Amino acid sequence: MNLTLHVWRQAGPNQPGKLEVYEAKHVSPDQSFLEMLDEVNEELIKGGKDPISFDHDCREGICGMCSQVINGVPHGGQDRTTVCQLHMRTFKDGDSIFIEPWRARAFPLLRDLVVDRTALDRIIESGGYTSCHTGGVADGNAILIPKPDAEYAMDAAECIGCGACVAGCPNGSAMLFTSAKVAQLAALPQGKAEAAQRVCAMTESMKENGFGNCTNHYECQAACPKGINVKFIAKLNREFQKSLFE
């Protein structure tokens, strides 16, 4: 099939940016979206033009590196799918496709479709861990963890930190991302001891790093390629309230 791409091009953080039009020819339905872009880039290079910069690495939907808004939807809108796992069979011959970077105050643009997401790392640094030292811990079976708790924690822990939730949110909030880590650790005996400090530190960090507030649009859940549920946001709010009484 043949497609028309409208791609956001911007040479650097303080440069002007705009949508450029490219033709993608002879695209196979078995190709992934990024493989389609690879071929467009090959043509650009051969024509002496700068190829489109975009983040990607594992191409298996797990590293969280790929990050593109396709036709207005982070990762392109296929249920539980990252851009790198999106395949061209979901498009039709003659389609026009708009490709843009994550847009959020907390994610400064670096080039074309590449943005700086280190603000998410800073949220984790503020408290997204258990303060255990290497060595000197108990046997893994010393504290039993009921299966439902382990499963609940795992549901939250599936987050790949791609930032689609932020890009999808009209407020640019990182509430889903933050709450997933808060909920995972609060559900486990190993994380409970520090639950109160953690939730306070992480929500504070979220604010400091320029993320907006949550006003329950639930766009984050819709955008999340791992299907992280907004119930974790409710859990974060409960944990936060609990911390006020401690």
Next chain:
Amino acid sequence: MILDGKCPKGPIEQSWDKHRFDMKLVNPSNKRKYKILVVGTGLAGGAAAATLGELGYNVEAFCYQDSARRAHSIAAQGGINAAKAYPNDGDSIFRLFYDTIKGGDFRAREADVWRLAQVSNNIIDQCVAQGVPFARDYAGYLDNRSFGGAQVSRTFFARGQTGQQLLLGAYSAISRQIKAGTVKLFARTEMLDLVVVDGEAKGITVRDLVTGEIRTHVGDAVVLCTGGYVNVFYLSTNAMGCSVTANWRAHKKGAYFANPCYTQIHPTCIPQTGEHQSKLTLMSESLRNDGRCWAPKKQGDNRPPNEIPEEERDYYLERKYPSFGNLAPRDIASRAAKEQCDDNRGVGPGGRGVYLDFAASIKRLGEDTIRERYGNLFEMYEKITDENGYKVPMRIYPAPHYAMGGLWVDYNCESNVPGLFVLGEANFSVHGANRLGASALMQGLADGYFVIPYTIANYLVKTAPGKVKADNPECKKSLENVNTEMKKLLSINGKKTVSEFHRALGKIMWNNVGMARSEQSLKEAIKQIPVLREEFWQNVKVTGSGPELNQQLENAWRVADFLEFGELLAKDALHRDESCGGHFRVEHQMPDGEAKRDDENFCYAAAWEFKGVGKEPELHKEPLVFENVHLAVRSYK
């Protein structure tokens, strides 16, 4: 030269404890005076940086991705081994040790493998304490599954995302140290050279991938945890950015490269669909717990799988290896699949595939149980192939997956260049000629959490902190070299793209140095690679400039290194005139097609010394001595 692995003497059961006691310690108040450069933040590097930071060292960590959490360890699906013996099925440290030595086809060092088996149990405890949500049973105990090459259930897992969860554990530990100020992270930063001063590793030259700035970091020791090199085959299960660059640059500065020909081809990957393909996707080996491999008995049978009756299917692994069945080790399972396809009994496009069938397990356990165990893998399969694995058997084919070879290190994980340590997939230490499933995660975390924190001290006490300063002539020289190379890459302005060269190299490697190697094919590769390399330096086109975010330039550097490294890999494979594990020389096979080792002549690790591009590398041998397991023919029948 005969290399010394510096293994402790005495009974193997006590070797690590005794060695730990014998090693020197760095006084707590002195630790912060030492700066350690950790390159890579995967399981090995993440664990190392976090633990060294906790101990009070001054750590700088580097990775090429935008966050420490995205190293390719994240993609490991199946699980991590430990000798906990929770299921009471006869497992022990000795058995894990034995299985690993045997699985590696008797080409690994005993003492290192013993230590790995011993600390495996601490790893699980450590990860649980970090909040890694391992699978649990209804009573709340940790759950296990089985992996290839073992007859016990010792694999711990977190759904189909074990690597992700373990890496996020290590990432959280690093994050805690970043906040504490002991670790400084440099993301989107790629190492392009090792700085060696008076024979010791004292720094690295890096490129900031956002600004393009090239600069040198000096330290008191360098720890490389930069992963594997199978992207030399172009198509592999590795991430797009995985490269041999850090290792290769260290090699060019004197570090020996050991056993580069030991590469693992994983049996269960999704087959390639066309020329546009940029990478191959693994389907976890754990699927072989419940999936059965088969091919049609009839040649060229192109009926849909569900129309091929039971008696016309060949469950070839169960037939050939009744006691391990579908859980035969990877090298064996991969070759068996290739045999089926070479015999014109492959399935799918181009006949490059065999079936992995879940029908029997679904009948026995129900679709829900299978979904609970492998749901995300079935989903991934469907996204890529548009087929429903619950209804029709999956199609799988082998793909390059893991590098057993790597920089040579002694028992302390220190290379022959003092002060240069190498951990995880980047070193050659424990997997011999073939790695068993769920053992790489174990090795990365063992090296990072439980080995390097002790062994690095033994080196540091011998060196004064801050000995080398940034204005050292070696730093300047290294900067100049990297800059010159960059200018060269950017000025060629030829006709072919970087990916075209990478693809061409991959073809040479896969066809001649892949699953079956012969003297003739290897000589062919050794002839073709330098020609391609020559062409690269004449005719590659790299767009853009240096001081900017330039992904073409990043790739050009990586491919340039693969073009040198591929030749060494082929030369090592040619010199190793035997078959062992993942290294299969067609000249050396048993009557039934199994790999035939030659212990008399090749029971050693081959460590190569760099002598110049295109020049013959020099071979150093480390003899392997087996005192605790019997050198035996590996049998999985």
